[in-house]
Amino acid sequence: MRILLVEDDAMIGEEVRCALKDNGYAADWVRAGDAALLALAQQQYDALLLDLGLPGADGLAVLRQLRTHSLLPVLVITARDGIQDRIGGLDAGADDYLLKPFAIGELLARLRAVLRRRSGAASDQLSNGQITLDLAAKTACWREGPAVLLSAREFALLCALMGRPGAILSRAELEEKLYGWGEEVESNAVEFLIHSLRRKLDKEAIKNVRGMGWLVQRAS
Numbered sequence: 001m002r003i004l005l006v007e008d009d010a011m012i013g014e015e016v017r018c019a020l021k022d023n024g025y026a027a028d029w030v031r032a033g034d035a036a037l038l039a040l041a042q043q044q045y046d047a048l049l050l051d052l053g054l055p056g057a058d059g060l061a062v063l064r065q066l067r068t069h070s071l072l073p074v075l076v077i078t079a080r081d082g083i084q085d086r087i088g089g090l091d092a093g094a095d096d097y098l099l100k101p102f103a104i105g106e107l108l109a110r111l112r113a114v115l116r117r118r119s120g121a122a123s124d125q126l127s128n129g130q131i132t133l134d135l136a137a138k139t140a141c142w143r144e145g146p147a148v149l150l151s152a153r154e155f156a157l158l159c160a161l162m163g164r165p166g167a168i169l170s171r172a173e174l175e176e177k178l179y180g181w182g183e184e185v186e187s188n189a190v191e192f193l194i195h196s197l198r199r200k201l202d203k204e205a206i207k208n209v210r211g212m213g214w215l216v217q218r219a220s
Helices: 010-022 033-042 059-066 083-091 104-119 152-162 171-178 189-200
Strands: 002-006 026-030 047-050 074-078 096-099 125-127 131-134 139-142 207-209 213-215
Touching (some): 002 033, 010 026, 026 033, 074 083, 152 189, 171 213
């Protein structure tokens, strides 16, 4: 999944960006509202982590403009702890609101929750009847087999496929879910990760459609 982080504090931004990457998310980080609007216009994201106190267009202005055309999940992260600030953020279209200072574990849990609500999932598990992916534990299992722990990039790739079962995702689409801005795209990384996932799960877990991309089966 690809996340846009909008945070002007360098220390907080770097900590959150690293945590997102370590947990299998591709993270792009900007520090101003105007830069956030530009990024949202140019790139497709799965969620937005949005500070309110930003230079240029503030967070509420970004949120209001986004909500004129998009249902992108938005988690507000801010030091503004007044009740009216929280009401304003939620009324402007935020899905959830997290006050600074916060624990990274809570941030990740709230991010999973807003992603889950928007996808209509009832739990932190995705399943197509063959593969079950646990979004919180970062594990997967094949049918009734044991759960196996995935690396951050294995998790990111499988999450992208499981989020759209039956759809063929190209190399470029998968790389977008694996790499944030400034990260070098490794040669044959997609093939290497798919080979690794098949070895951990089953050789039939991920299907290749020659010349087009890869997919996981839709639930029958």
